[in-house]
Amino acid sequence: MHTIQLKKGKDKAAFQYHPWIFSGAVERSPEATENGELVEVINHAGDFVAYGYYNDQSRVAIRLLEWRVDCPPDEQWWRQKIRRAVHARTALLQSADTNTFRLIFGEADYLPGLIVDRYADFISLQVHASGVERMKPVIIDELNSLLHPHGIYERSDARAQQHEGLTTENGLLAGVLPPEWVTVKEHGIYYGVNIVEGQKSGFYCDQRDNRLITAGYARDKRVLDCFCYSGGFSLNALARGAREVISVDSSALALEALGKNMEQNAFDRNNHRMIQADVNKQLRAFADAGERFDLLILDPPKYAPSRSSLDKAARAYKELNRRGLLLLESGGLMATFSCSAAMDMGTFKQVLAWAALDADKEIQFIHQFSQPEDHPIRASFPEGEYLKGLLVRVV
C-alpha cells in the first residue's frame, strides 16, 4: 500500500474524522499511485492519520474510509459498512406504505462516493469515486444477499463521473432490467419511476417526511405546488383533503409523470390542474390576475452549487419567495425549501425575512424542515446537510 503524506498543518480536519483531503493538502504522493487505490495517509510528522482512496483527477484527492490503523479496509470492511447502512434503514424496510428510500448516502454512511437507492424491488446505484468503482463486485454481491432485489441498475451522474475521471457506463449490474415504469410507494401513494432515464435518480425521496408534514396543513385548502416534478407534494395534499391543487413545473416530462401518477392513484382530476411554465413567470401571472392561495409550496432546484455562488443564489431565493408571499393572505402558509448545501438554515431564514420585508408581509416560521433519516447528517461531515426548509405563516 502506498503512503501519502500531508502538508504541515493540514491534518486537523482529517483527525476529526472529516472524510475529504483536498489536493492542496497533499505534500507528496508516490508516482505510481493509481486512481481509486487504497492508500495510507500520514501527517507531516509521519503519524498515521487514516486509510482512504486516492484520486489525482479529483479536487478531493483522498476520501478517507477508516481511522483505525489495525483495520485496513478490505472486502469484509466494505461488506460490514454496507450491512450497517442497510440495517439502519430497518424501520423503512419494514414499512408497509413506503418502499422507496436511500439505502446508502455516501460519506454520511461512511462510504464516500457511493449512493444506493431502493425503488420497490429494484436498486439503483451511483458511483462518484474511482475507489468505489473498484469495489463494485463486492457491493453488488452484498446488496444482493441482503435485499434480494429483482435488479441492480447503475445510474451515475455524468458530471460527477467526469470530475473523478471515471469511465464507467450506466447499465444493468445484476438481475433483470427495471421496466420503463417501476411503481413505488411512499406514504401509501403510488409513483411511477423511470430508473433508467428519469431525471436525477427518478424520484426525490429526500422530501418524504416534508411532504407528509406539509400535506397535514392542506385540508380544504387551495394549494399551489411550484416545482412539482412528478407531484410528491401535490399528491400528498390531494390525499389529505385539499380543496384544489395546482401543480407547476417547466418540464413536460415531469408533468406527464404527474398525470400518470394521478391516474394510478385514482385521484379526482376535477380538483387538480397542471401548468407547464417557468415558476417565476407563473407567480407573476397569478399575482396580476389577483389569484390567492392558502398553501404554497416552493421546492426549486439547487440555486447555489457552491459557496462562491451563494450571493447570487440568495438573491434568486429571495425573489422567488417574495413572489410566493404576494399570493398569500393573512393566515396563508408557504412551505419553502432550499437544497443548496452552501445555504445554511440561518442564511435561509434571513433570505425569507428579506423577502417578507420586500413583499410587505409579516411572517412567522412555524416549522423547520430537514433531511429524513435515510439521509443522515454525519457530525464530522457537515457538507452532507443540504436540504432545509421553512413552513412560513403570513400574519
Ligand code: SAH
Ligand atoms: N417538489 C418535487 C421535486 C422538485 S425538483 C418533488 O416533491 O418531487 C425541481 C423541479 O423544478 C424539477 O421538476 C424541474 O423540472 C423544475 N424546474 C426547474 N426550474 C424551473 C423553473 N424555472 N420553473 C418551473 N420549474 C422548474
